Amino acid sequence: MSNYAKEIEEAKEAFGDLLEQQLERVELLKQEEDFTDFNNKDEIVIGIVGGDGIGPYITKEAEDILRFLLDEDVKKGRIKFKEIDGLTIENRAEHNKAIPDDVLEELKECDVILKGPTTTPREGDGWPNIESANVAMRKALDLFANVRPVSIPEEGIDWTFYRENTEGGYAVGSNGLHITDDLAIDFTVATEQGSERIIRAAFDYAQKTGKNKVTVVTKANVIKTTDGKFLEKAKEIAKEYPDVEMDDWYIDIMTAKLIDPKRRKEFKVLVLPNLYGDILTDEAAEMQGGVGTAGSINMGKKYAMFEAIHGSAPRMVEEGRAQYADPSSIIRAAGMLLDHIGYNKEAEKLQKALAICSNFEKKVELTGRDTGATGTEFSEYLKETLKDPDLDQKYKSYITE
Ligand code: IPM
Ligand code: MG
Secondary structure, X not given: OOOOHHHHHHHXXXXXXXXXXHHHHHXXXXXXXXXXXXXXXXXXXXXXXXXXXXXXXXXXXXXXXXXXXXXXXXXXXXXXXXXXXXXXXXXXXXXXXXXXXXXXXXXXXXXXXXXXXXXXXXXXXXXXXXXXXXXXXXXXXXXXXXXXXXXXHHHOEEEEEEEEOOOEOOOOOOOOEEOOOOOEEOXXXXXXXXXXXXXXXXXXXXXXXXXXXXXXXXXXXXXXXXXXXXXXXXXXXXXXXXXXXXXXXXXXXXXXXXXXXXXXXXXXXXXXXXXXXXXXXXXXHHHHOOHHHOEEEEEOOOOEEEEEOOOOOHHHHHOOOHHHOOOHHHHHHHHHXXXXXXXXXXXXXXXXXXXXXXXXXXXXXXXXXXXXXXHHHHHHHHHHHHHOOOHHHHHHHHHOO
16 A cells, blocks of 8 residues: 555545546537538627636627628628627636626627637736636637648748647646646646537648648657647548648657748648647747737637737736727637637638738738827728728738739
8 A cells, every 4th residue: 555545545535536527528519510510590699708817898899890880781780799708817716717608698698709818817916817718618619629820922822720728737737636746747638529620620621621631730759648649530530531731740840840931831731739839829920920910710510719829918008098909809819709600701801801900901000009009090990991892902012012
């Protein structure tokens, strides 16, 4: 008998509970329905979640742009907006919950959600140790695919990351075990269903867009069981897509190849377990111009959530300059939302107008302070650009210069 018989018994019990929860989740995955078909929906509810810090300021601008582009269908009642206020760190701390129950109920009344940044408590910052609202929402609404596009046209880079969003190290991320003072254990999870649906989503996308290449990234040479399963599943699914080429890389060399100017253009669609996706997408976004420039879709079969992947910048609020925060990243996320619910023309228009306002014409400059424009001034400029009947021409003239 070891000296730690009691600790081991307790750990076994806790581990048993985790297994129960994960197996329950698998049962739900088995019953999952197909993706919502928005074209056949009479009513679409868009939830607007301000979040923390600058969140409510920039989200307001994004909502304004959405209302502008969807005006007709808002009037017809096909599009409804639902503002959800309770996802703030104060309210979450008060309920000691990553997502308070009433807020979760409100979220579930929406089809798609546009979300501002939310504060993730970390040790020593004075907030209770609650789970990140993002991670909790991904789990609660089963938003299993984190899709992050990164493009650098002048270098021929056009990557789309399909990051698995509910499993891996995140599945029980807040429920690891301190066995003794000396030994701490975390768990990483892969399921048949969870791996299959993200890999299939990546292959479907690669086929549909004609990109025809999927790169699978794991560390299956070391994390043999879970990453091994992910990679095996990918090889199996690849056989169903003869037009789509598949290659596989380990995450370490992948992080290196992403900054290799000779090789990196070759990657198109990348599919990867949660934590590797978290890391690699930050690296990729930084190349595009900073982590704040990338948009991110958290997509499930029923719900989808769209967010900017920058933080809530509490300092800007403290210093009274939140109105100068740059809303373009969350507006880009709003564009992805439009695409997702079937308003593809509006999404394309927005993408062009954003490129004109932020990259080319730049009549309004944001500096984050009163030396530059406010977020509202930027979105007014964007709306003027969207109204321009020659928007297409203007965009073309810039990209062919
Ligand atoms: C992201 C973020 C989150 C993650 C944090 C805020 C928990 O880094 O969306 O990539 O790790 O997934
Ligand atoms: Mg991240």
